[in-house]
Amino acid sequence: MFPNLLLKRAHLTPDRIALRFMGEVWTFGQLYNEANEFAERLHAKGIQPGMRIAILSSSNAELVIAIHGCLQLSCELVMLNERLSExxxxxQLHDSKPDILLIDNHERIISYSQRFSFNDIYSHERKAYSIDRDWPKERTISIMYTSGTTGRPKGVRQSLENxxxxxTGSALHLGVHPDDCWLCIVPLFHISGFSILMRSVLYGMKVSLHTKFDPEKVVDEILDGAATRMSLVSVMLQRIVSVLENRNQHFPDSFQSMLVGGGPVPLSYLERAIERNIPVLQTYGMTETSSQTTTLSSEDAIRKLGSAGKPLFFADVRIDGEEKMGEICIKGPHVTTGYIGAAESKKPLIDSWLHTGDIGYLDEEGYLFVVDRRSDLIISGGENIYPAELEQALVKHPAVVEAGVTGRQDDKWGHxxxxxxxxxxxVTIDELKNFMETQIASxxxxxxxxxxDALPRNGANKLVRRELLKLI
Structure with missing residues (x-):
């Protein structure tokens, strides 16, 4: 058993700031009170402990309160990606079969038999419920659908223990400071955003929440010393670096760490970030691991440039394959307990190990280097070509800001x-060709x-390579 997270935090540090959004702030005590009120109004609507609730909302304070309110009522949360099509x-609704769908406004085109907006809940009376002071560690907290790089996306269970x-592993790696403020610009429906809320109540840490990513506002907030940590993906890092370069500014020493995940980060991005005093820590994780599995230490950021670091304290990583490079496999208490819906019969673990489908290698010191997705691998004339390697080479050209590479069928070479x-x-195609000839094998x-004009990306801002060929 673990304690009721928000209840425990509100008891320990009720007056410490928990959330900042659009100029307003909530202490942990206020956040608990508003979450409890939301739970009581849900209960008055007939929602019982243990029910499954799907939420479709932008990242805002209302969503944070709704998430915590649902958790106080011991409900499972299906976090829906607001950027998906109808x-x-x-x-995902048909697959997860939630008891109700909560939405942030009535204008949402999605329909469901039991569908309520946040306003519907707030307009209802309150009904007291029994507060659980302890939560079973195997309890499902959240359900998130994978990006679906191959086939249908799977609904991944993330337990309280996960x-x-x-x-806890992240805290042991990064440290916990009472004045930390995590700048959240990643969506809360994604594990990178949701995990920030979990860290907040466990650490007693402030979260500065943004609905959308605006690199100018991010830079301003960090330069003001108002944020000390943040999580993002490489394309966001590139845009933040560009703002600093255009302004000829550098991050202050008060900023502790920028965690970059969602795939390999081009070395040129990392080198430019270092010049602007951005403490970039490349990290590797996935929906099935409730966020981070490995994270680079700050002292190794330059020495191991390009590495995703070593496994966090409770995690373990191995490479499956006969060669040095192979499939990344993960083990630990942060790994999912299983799937729901159509994928429920699929077992995520083989002999306690999660086979990720990602390709990488461990160097002689045990540092992980993530190369690419196995599903994106291009086999041309019997040779393995990793798209991420080509993309990293392309963005080294001064005219190229982003690049995506995919395979196309070919009668001679296969792909x-x-x-x-x-x-x-x-820039001309010939110029790009000449440049690439100096960077990689023929x-x-x-x-x-x-x-x-723009690369196809999913709700987590990850490049979706399978969509590239549709552009021509």
Whole structure:
């Protein structure tokens, strides 16, 4: 058993600030009171402890209160990605079968038989419920759907133990300071955002929540000393670095760490970040591991540039394969207990290990280097070509700000790499070809180059390579 997280935190530090959003602040005591009120109004609507609730909402203070309110009522949360199409959302609702769907406004196009807006809940009377002071560690806290890089996305169970052990491992790695403020610009429906809320109540840490990512506002808040940590993906890092370069500014020493996940980070991004005094810690994790599994230490940020670090204290990582490079496998108490719906019969673990489908290697000191997704691997003439390697080479060109590479069928070679680039200044295909010839082996060179306005990304801002060929 673990204690009721928010109840315990509100008892320990009721006057410490928990949340900052749009100029307003909530202490942990206030957050608990408002979450409890939301739970009582839900209960008056007929929601019983243990029911499953799907939530579709932008990242805002109302969502934070709703999340904690549902958890106080001991409900399971299905976190829906607001950027999905109606068809995709309907699939996840049909698969997860929640007792009710909560939405942030009535204008949402998605329909469901038991559908309430936040306003519907707040307009209802309150009905007291029995508060659980202790929670079973195996209790499902959240359910999130995988990105669906292959086939249908799977609904992943994340237990209380998964969240607590992940947050504890992160705390042992990064340290916990009472004046920390985690700048949350990643969506709360994604594990990277949701895990920040879990860390907040466990650490007694302030969260500064943003509905959308605005690099100018992020830089201003950090330069003011109002935030000490944040999580993001590489494309966000690139935009923050560009703002600092345009302003000729550097991050203050008060900023402790910037965790970058969601896939390999181009070395050029990391090198530029170091020049701007950004303490970048590359990290590796996934929905099935309730966020981080490995994180680079700050003292190794330059010495092990490009590495995702070593496993957190309670995690273990191995490489499955006969060669040095192979599939990344993960073990630990932060790994999912299983799936729901159509994927419920699938067992996530094989002999206690989660096989991730990601390709990487461990160096001689045990540091993990993530190379690519196995499903994105291009096999051309019997040779393995990793798209991320080509993408990292492309963004080294001064005109290229983003790049995506995927494979296309070819009668001679089986598959060949095709490149898609977003540029900030005029550059010719021949110039790109000549540049790439200096960067990588000839058999890996893209056979085509396409200029596009933006790369296809999912709700977590990860590149969706399977969508690239649809652009031509």
């Amino acid at each position: 068809v995709e959302l309907n699939y 969240h607590v052990m992940n947050a 060949v790499p095709i490149a898609f680039v977003v540029v900030t200044e005029q 058999y890996k060179l893209p056979k085509e180059y396409h200029f596009i």
